[in-house]
Amino acid sequence: MPMAASEIEMLIRAALPDATIEIRDLAGDGDHYAARVVSRRFEGLNRVRQHQLVYQALGGRMGGELHALQLETAVPDGDDR
Amino acid sequence: MRDVKERIDALVKANDVLLFMKGSALFPQCGFSSRAVAILDHLGVPFETVDVLQDQEIRTGIKEYSDWPTVPQLYVKGEFVGGSDIMMEMFENGELQQLIGAEA
Numbered sequence: 001m002p003m004a005a006s007e008i009e010m011l012i013r014a015a016l017p018d019a020t021i022e023i024r025d026l027a028g029d030g031d032h033y034a035a036r037v038v039s040r041r042f043e044g045l046n047r048v049r050q051h052q053l054v055y056q057a058l059g060g061r062m063g064g065e066l067h068a069l070q071l072e073t074a075v076p077d078g079d080d081r
Numbered sequence: 082m083r084d085v086k087e088r089i090d091a092l093v094k095a096n097d098v099l100l101f102m103k104g105s106a107l108f109p110q111c112g113f114s115s116r117a118v119a120i121l122d123h124l125g126v127p128f129e130t131v132d133v134l135q136d137q138e139i140r141t142g143i144k145e146y147s148d149w150p151t152v153p154q155l156y157v158k159g160e161f162v163g164g165s166d167i168m169m170e171m172f173e174n175g176e177l178q179q180l181i182g183a184e185a
Binding site for chain 1: 112113144148149150151161162163164166167170171
């Protein structure tokens with residue numbers, strides 16, 4: 001069951017209010033997305049912990065309702081790569 | 082759940098580079114698993130794979146074990162490294178080569 005990009009963004013923003021969120025629908029089918037999330041909450045966390053925060057925000061939809069979400073996370077400014 | 086956790090523990094400890102994936106290294110059954118295998122192939126290091134499609138218990142158990150909702154999942158020297166996005170990012174900046182000890 002596909003999810004709208006706006007719904008994904010809303011869920012992430014609810015958990016990470018300061019985040020800059022970019023979402024692309026990769027295949028145009030509402031089922032394969034790429035997201036880039038930049039948030040201060042990621043500071044001091046390794047990539048696994050950063051991605052886990054986003055997955056938690058999606059509340060169990062990842063891997064189920066939401067099949068494919070390529071995820072890139074970063075801390076604002078300096079550590080942006 | 083205890084049994085499957087012990088099974089996964091044993092697998093992770095017995096293999097320096099272990100990829101939980103959908104399908105086999107030769108015939109990946111999902112684009113993300115395919116990408117993960119391609120990265121490891123490119124590094125030219127020996128690695129083992131576990132096909133979660135062949136083992137329902139591991140398929141659900143690994144998500145809880147790693148607190149990670151999707152497959153593929155890479156373990157190196159007993160530590161969870163991440164999924165295919167993290168693998169790609171670490172491959173591109175050379176961290177994965179360093180972690181696995183591959184020749185650049």
